[in-house]
Amino acid sequence: MKDSLNATKEKVYSSLSDIASALGAPARLRIIQVLSNRSSAVEDLSARIGESVANTSQHLQKLKKAGLVRVSRSGVSRTYSLTNKNVIDVFLDLQKIGAILSPDLQSAESEFCPPELQSKLSLQDVVKAVRKGEATLIDVRDLDEFETNTAPHAIHFPRDEVTKGLKLLSKKKPVFAFCRGRYCILANDVVVQLRKRGYEAYRLREMAHQLSTLGSSKEA
Amino acid sequence: MKDSLNATKEKVYSSLSDIASALGAPARLRIIQVLSNRSSAVEDLSARIGESVANTSQHLQKLKKAGLVRVSRSGVSRTYSLTNKNVIDVFLDLQKIGAILSPDLQSAESEFCPPELQSKLSLQDVVKAVRKGEATLIDVRDLDEFETNTAPHAIHFPRDEVTKGLKLLSKKKPVFAFCRGRYCILANDVVVQLRKRGYEAYRLREMAHQLSTLGSSKEA
DNA sequence: TCATTATTCAAGTATTTACTTGAATAATTG
DNA sequence: CAATTATTCAAGTAAATACTTGAATAATGA
Secondary structure, three states: OHHHHHHHHHHHHHHHHHHHHHOOOHHHHHHHHHHOOOOEEHHHHHHHHOOOHHHHHHHHHHHHHOOOEEEEEEOOEEEEEEOOHHHHHHHHHHHHHHHHHOHHHHHHHHHHOOHHHOOOOOHHHHHHHHHOOOOEEEEOOOHHHHHHOOOOOOEEOOOOOHHHHHHHOOOOOOEEEEOOOOOOOHHHHHHHHHHHOOOOEEEOOOOHHHHHOEOEOOOO | OHHHHHHHHHHHHHHHHHHHHHOOOHHHHHHHHHHOOOOEEHHHHHHHHOOOHHHHHHHHHHHHHOOOEEEEEEOOEEEEEEOOHHHHHHHHHHHHHHHHHOHHHHHHHHHHOOHHHOOOOOHHHHHHHHHOOOOEEEEOOOHHHHHHOOOOOOEEOOOOOHHHHHHHOOOOOOEEEEOOOOOOOHHHHHHHHHHHOOOOEEEOOOOHHHHHOOOOOOOO
């Protein structure tokens, strides 16, 4: 009886540590980062994270074994995606604790998200303003990422064609831009360009998933 | 410019993966589990997690390097503790995702927290009732754990002397017992004993930290 | 059916890991 | 000052890890 419980306890900690270990390699974290914005084939992932295809495939298998990722066949290629949105949450929590504990990460964060590009409003207030139509929320990621999953009320903004995008915006409303999260710079340039053209523009550090789940239990 | 950002990105992912790796060993997770309930000396920890002193010390150093744990000297011995409550949050998040992703962990959970011992009330409602004085919240961990950090309104219940403890309780109010969280059984026996004696008693799966931070952003 | 394509597998290597044992350190007490 | 105590360090070992290269597989399209 007590022995069986002890055995179970061992299993518990070994399962939990398996999951943690799955997150314990830079390459795999980058995979999760990519997959939290889009599903993707091995070759594509491999290019995005800058590792060989074989190596990427092996990392993916480790993630799959830990249950963080799943595959679906589509013809000759395979599409990998996160098994669950909660995977993003653990990843965000890891970022959060990193930001608290590691000075390296603190300085990295202000490099990626320069304070002068950020709004002083709380995220709640931003979301509220967007909901009321008093502010414009733009998603500057690739179109396919936007189509897979974006934040409520967000519109897609073509970051390589700012001039073309202007017609989507009102100069009377502040514009809030988001991309792939804290360690992504896509939104920075757009904000700078918009400010040059007289818009009141800010960059959000949050990614689509965080903006979507606001109001429910989590934000990071 | 772009190169420097890339270098920073590499550092970001390697720092984050260092933190995840620090959680990637059963022994270290158990250390964190212990430390989320009490600060502790190496020898004590070593006994609790069932590893040699030298090995425990080495694990602690890894945790320290990752910034999850800190030491303070007290005379001839050293006291290790978590650097930050947020460490508990990551650990809880890991548990949460484990519960979602791993069947092993699901069955373990019902072994540790048998459904028949649990209340049907939501945790919010339990906390509300406790706050209003309509229910009794008991902490059945060791006294020193209780003294270091317990939940609001909780009283310490001596789990080895249930009979003695009875005078702390009212038979008219439901009793909610908590211990060290999901993978701890201390509260089970107390609940069983209390029920035998005619009390309406339930076991909570949450640990002190979770009961304390309810109302703010998190619960798991 | 054969070539192409995307992915996985197998084998090899260098590095890191978790652990052991036993000695070294450093604060405390007799 | 010597003995005790709690902890860390150093060295060694077996296993696991992240990567490489090149071959194997299996679906698709000519």
